[in-house]
Amino acid sequence: MIVVTGVSGALGGAIFGGLRVAAGTAVAGASSSGGGAGVRHADFDRPETLERAFEGARVLVFVSAGYAEDDVVLARHGAVVRAAAAAGVEHVIYTSLAGSGERLTIALPHRWTEARLAEAPFDVTVLRNALYAEIPAGLALAGVPAAAESGVFAAPLGTGRVSVAAREDLAAVAVRVAAEAWQDVASGGARRHAGRTYELEGVSAVGGHDLAEVLSEVLGRPVAYRPVPLREARAGLAGLEAYQAGHTISTFSNIGAGLLEAGGGDLPAFLDAPRPARDLIAAVVRTGVSSAR
Ligand SMILES: NC(=O)c1ccc[n+]([C@@H]2O[C@H](COP(=O)([O-])OP(=O)(O)OC[C@H]3O[C@@H](n4cnc5c(N)ncnc54)[C@H](OP(=O)(O)O)[C@@H]3O)[C@@H](O)[C@H]2O)c1
Incomplete structure (x- = not known):
């Protein structure tokens, strides 16, 4: 068993x-x-x-x-x-x-x-x-209202990217x-x-610019990425348990430092075609946008 x-x-x-x-x-x-x-x-x-x-x-x-x-x-x-x-x-x-x-x-x-x-x-x-592709998908989804209104996607990812898997x-x-x-x-x-x-390790990496591009595709308007300083991001996590805020900032900090962009791994040896992160993120954002309409 x-x-x-x-x-x-x-x-x-x-x-x-x-x-x-x-x-x-x-x-x-x-x-x-x-x-x-x-x-x-x-x-x-x-x-x-x-x-x-x-x-x-x-x-x-x-x-x-x-x-x-x-x-x-x-x-x-x-x-x-x-x-x-x-x-x-x-x-x-x-x-x-x-x-x-x-x-x-x-x-x-x-x-x-x-x-x-x-x-x-x-x-x-x-x-x-x-890390799950659902994490940047959640960030992109949270950015929909502001991106739709102002054409800006703001997130604390610096210029780094994170390799994620479905x-x-x-x-x-x-x-x-x-x-x-x-x-x-x-x-x-x-x-x-x-x-x-x-x-x-995830076979595809995404960063702030990639998420802004996904938002732009789904919303049908130009969306620009604006990096948010960690200090500002931390202030926005006040409602979380202290340990959750710590883990979240650690994740942003590692992405910003470029440490979560992986080079290779064993995933392709197990799967014929790992799901591309960008497609998964676009699907999550598309579903979120259409269910909000
Ligand atoms: N790779 C990543 O990006 C990532 C991101 C977040 C978390 N994680 C880790 O991956 C795990 C699974 O992720 P997920 O997406 O399935 O998370 P999830 O949907 O939130 O599920 C949380 C998991 O924690 C378990 N759990 C919580 N308290 C427990 C307890 N007292 N005793 C036994 N199990 C307990 C739950 O199991 P029960 O069914 O037993 O309640 C459930 O499997 C997480 O728990 C976390 O350790 C990975």
């Missing part, structure tokens, strides 16, 4: 759905909120729920649960590693963060988790995921790796993904 955590989330839900079609074995979901057909209750904040949730799993797809302070995420992820070992899981596939994100504040809990997994008594595959593409890779890990565990053959770390 394969168990997938985080199935009420977008990534975990897509992996769960894909594996139910492709895995060739029983697949159970696990979620902090529980509920739903074939979904077990697994709340990383309540370690006592985890061993039972992982019972019978030979392969575990461990989707990170990163929306919290670092100490909370470390406690959550440490509990998952311990429970997987106690439940006798044979192979854990962890969704981490791509190497280009090494200097992001969110890298710390991911790298800590990778280190705990490396010490554990099961095989491990690390899927180092790119969440669906990252889910598709996780589905393939988990299904193959299952085949190898079940057949007793060589475990082709054991001990591997895959850098799933």
Whole structure:
């Protein structure tokens, strides 16, 4: 059996759905909120729920649960590693963060988790995921009203670009790796993904000018990009939790410094045609604009 955590989330839900079609074995979901057909209750904040949730799993797809302070995420992820070992899981596939994100504040809990997994008594595959294309898509969408009115798209991206991947593409890779890990565990053959770390960097990069171009295409009027200073951007994040504001500024800061533009990676080895980020962003903006009309 394969168990997938985080199935009420977008990534975990897509992996769960894909594996139910492709895995060739029983697949159970696990979620902090529980509920739903074939979904077990697994709340990383309540370690006592985890061993039972992982019972019978030979392969575990461990989707990170990163929306919290670092100490909370470390406690959550440490509990998952311990429970997987106690439940006798044979192979854990962890969704981490791509190497280009090494200097992001969110890298710390991911790298800590990778280190705990490396010490554990099961095989491990690390899927180092790119930032989602949905992130710049959200920025572009938020910029629609101002761009429509003034022809300006303002964002704190400096002159840098970020390599992003569609969440669906990252889910598709996780589905393939988990299904193959299952085949190898079940057949007793060589475990082709054991001990591997895959850098799933985005194959296309976008920056402020690219997003302004997308807005211009969708809105049918010229739109110019205006870089916003980080100080001004930080003031606009006052409604967020302090840790969220920190992670958000760290992301803008890394993009502005040009650190999130990646050169190559393993994504094309898994997918015939990774979805171009620009098309995905344009589709999100187009949908947002037409549903607002
Ligand atoms: N690569 C990127 O750009 C990027 C961006 C944002 C986040 N991330 C990371 O990738 C993960 C999945 O992304 P997503 O887009 O699917 O996020 P999402 O839709 O917001 O889902 C959040 C995830 O966190 C899990 N979670 C929260 N609290 C939990 C708890 N106490 N115990 C167990 N699970 C808990 C949820 O799982 P349940 O179903 O169990 O509630 C859910 O899978 C995030 O959690 C985050 O660590 C990556």
